[in-house]
Structure formats: structure tokens, C-alpha cells
Amino acid sequence: MSQDVVPPAATNHVVACIDGSRSTTAVCDYAAWASQRLAASLMLFHVLDHGRYPTEPDLAGSIGLGSREHLLEELAELDQQRSKLALEQGKHMLEAAERRVTDDGVTSIVQRQRHGDLGECLLDIEADIRLLVVGLHGESSTDRDVHIGSQLETVIRTLHRPILLVPDEYTEPRSAMLAFDGSETAMRGVELLASSPIFKAFPLHLVMVATESEERWNQLRTAEKALAASGCEVHLAIREGDVEKTLHSYQQENAIDLLVMGAYGHSRIRQFLVGSTTTNMLKTSTTPLVILR
Numbered sequence: 001m002s003q004d005v006v007p008p009a010a011t012n013h014v015v016a017c018i019d020g021s022r023s024t025t026a027v028c029d030y031a032a033w034a035s036q037r038l039a040a041s042l043m044l045f046h047v048l049d050h051g052r053y054p055t056e057p058d059l060a061g062s063i064g065l066g067s068r069e070h071l072l073e074e075l076a077e078l079d080q081q082r083s084k085l086a087l088e089q090g091k092h093m094l095e096a097a098e099r100r101v102t103d104d105g106v107t108s109i110v111q112r113q114r115h116g117d118l119g120e121c122l123l124d125i126e127a128d129i130r131l132l133v134v135g136l137h138g139e140s141s142t143d144r145d146v147h148i149g150s151q152l153e154t155v156i157r158t159l160h161r162p163i164l165l166v167p168d169e170y171t172e173p174r175s176a177m178l179a180f181d182g183s184e185t186a187m188r189g190v191e192l193l194a195s196s197p198i199f200k201a202f203p204l205h206l207v208m209v210a211t212e213s214e215e216r217w218n219q220l221r222t223a224e225k226a227l228a229a230s231g232c233e234v235h236l237a238i239r240e241g242d243v244e245k246t247l248h249s250y251q252q253e254n255a256i257d258l259l260v261m262g263a264y265g266h267s268r269i270r271q272f273l274v275g276s277t278t279t280n281m282l283k284t285s286t287t288p289l290v291i292l293r
Contacts, residue, residue, distance in 0.1 A: 012130035013043040013110065017118070018097050020089070022168050023135025028097050029170035030288060031133040032104035037198045040130050041108035044097045045122075046090045048115045087113070118151045119158045129161045131198075136165050136285060156291055162192065163291045173257040173288065177205035179247055182219040185262030189292050190223045193260065194230045205235045205256060209246045212238045251287070260290040 016031035018024055028044075035042040094111045101109060114121040122132065134152065156163060176199055180186045190206070193199050206223055210216055220236045227234050235254075239246045251259060 013041050013128055014038060014131045014133060015043045015045050015122075015125070015129050016097070016101075016133045017122075017135070018044050018046045018090075018093050019135070020093055021135050021137060023137050023166060024093070024097070025100065026166050026168055026170045027133050027135045028100040029104060030164060030166045032101040032106045033170075033172060034131055034133065034164060034198060035101075035106050035108075036104075037200070038130060039197065041110060042101055042106050043110045043112060043125075043128070044094050044101070045125075046094050046111075046113045047118045047121045048087060048090060048113070049118070087115075119154045122155060122159055126159060126161060129159070131162050131164055132159060133164045133166060136167055136289075164288055165285075165291060166288045167286050169286075171257065171287075173202075175203045175205075175254075175256045176258040176260055176290075177207055177247075177251060177254070177256045178260040179243075179262070180206045180208050180220065180223060181210070181262075182208070182216065183262065185292060187223065187226075189260055189262050190226050192292065193232075194227050199232065200230070201232065203233045203235065205237065205250070205254060207247065207250050208238045209241065209243050210238060211240055256287075258288055258290065259285075260292065262292045 014031050014035040016027050018027065031042055034040075090113055094113060098109050098111060112125070114124075122129070132155075134155065136152075152165070176193065178186070178189050178193060180189070193204055204227060206220055206227075208216055208220060216238055217236075220238070224234050224236060237250065239250060241249075247259065250256075
């Protein structure tokens, strides 16, 4: 489909961020999987960073510099050429991504390409986003030196839409767990699990990292009741310990494919998400995460 095809206003898309990083193929595959589970159209979204590829040359301070002015003009021309080449490369990436998701079985596909800041560009289309799919690792990542996408935290803080963060390799999710703390955000997570076709027929685990108490078990049981109508197999657990290690351990022990977490509440989960532990977890994660706002 052609670039910048504008969908109907009422349409919500699964939006896949395509950036040429090592996780781009997995982003396509996870986005295709989510698109089909949700019966939603898929938008392939590519943003040219304005800082790296400016649309207009900046010649401030060049007037009156004699021979240096000519040099600066040549450099500006080179910047323009680089931007044009990057734009063309982005179009090729979007075309390759469309072929990939078509092979995955998606039939309703939209391409969009923008020039600017990723967070701002996503905010412009936020009303059209049902689920955002983003690679965990940035373009500069290698097997020896893994980097989290430089704009990932900004995107998580900015958007009020569910975000699916994916590793470099695709494995079809078949189970999920919610890091539950009894907060309003966590209950919204429960409502999402209960209502979303993505989690239909999944074994669902609600895990609280805290000291056991009757009050906390009651919170979990309340959440369990909210999930009852979905017909899912529900497991409840309270574990003590460090948030990151405890969640990782539980996930590995139970072979859970997908971790769902609420972002920026007022709890130990919040401290975990806004601290350096977040970066460590995202760098080492081999399974996808859904971040809720």
C-alpha cells in the first residue's frame, strides 16, 4: 500500500516502529501476530530523526566567512543528500516490512513515513494507535554490546497506549503474566487481560512481589474474579524479594512468554520501572513485555 494512506478516523491500528535495527524483523512478526489476534489493521511506521537528517541546512554564522562559507554550503548540500538517501532507504525498509507482514498473513496494511522526533511523531497519531510495537534494542546494538533504543523511555513516558516491547527473535506468545501490585494501573492491566483478544485462551499469571498478607491475597482474588468471564486459566502468586529477580525467576520457572507491567504508578513496580533496573531488565530480556500506562 502507498505511503501516507490515511485510514478512517475511527480506525485503531497496531503500529509497528520500523527503524532498521536488528529487531525490525521481530517487530514485523510480533505486530503481525497482534494485528491478527486483535483483528486490527497494521500500520508500518518509520521516522527519520530530525537531528541526524535535517530537512533544512543550518548555515547560521556562515555569512561573511569568505572561503569557509563555500565549504559550509557544500557540507549543507551533503547533509541534504544524506537526508534524501535516508528517506529512500526508509521507503525500501517499509516495503520490505510490508512484504514480511503480508507473508505472515496480514491483509490490511498502511505505510507511514515521518521526519522528526519519534515521540512527537507518535503523539501525532496516538488516537490511531491500539497497540504500539517497538524493538527493545537500538540500531547500534551488536551481539557483544546490546543497547536499548535511545528514545524508548521517552516513548513509554509520553504515550498513553499499550506498548509491546519485543526482543530480536520472534516466538509466538502462548502465556502471559501480569506484575500486579493492587494499584489502579494494575487493575487496568487486569481489565486489558480480560477483554483483549490477544490474551484469549492464554494461561494468565497474576504475580505480586510483596510480603504475604490477607489484604494482598484479597486484592489478587478480586483481580481473579475480573478475569473469570474471559474463561482463562488463572494462577495467583505472591513472592518476596527484589522485583526484577523475582519476576524473572517466576517467569522462567513457569515458562511464561509475555510479561505485562504497568508503568509509573506509585509502588515498588514504579521504583523498578523508573530506575536503572529497568534498563538492565530490558537489555537482558529475551521475551516480549507489554507496558501499560
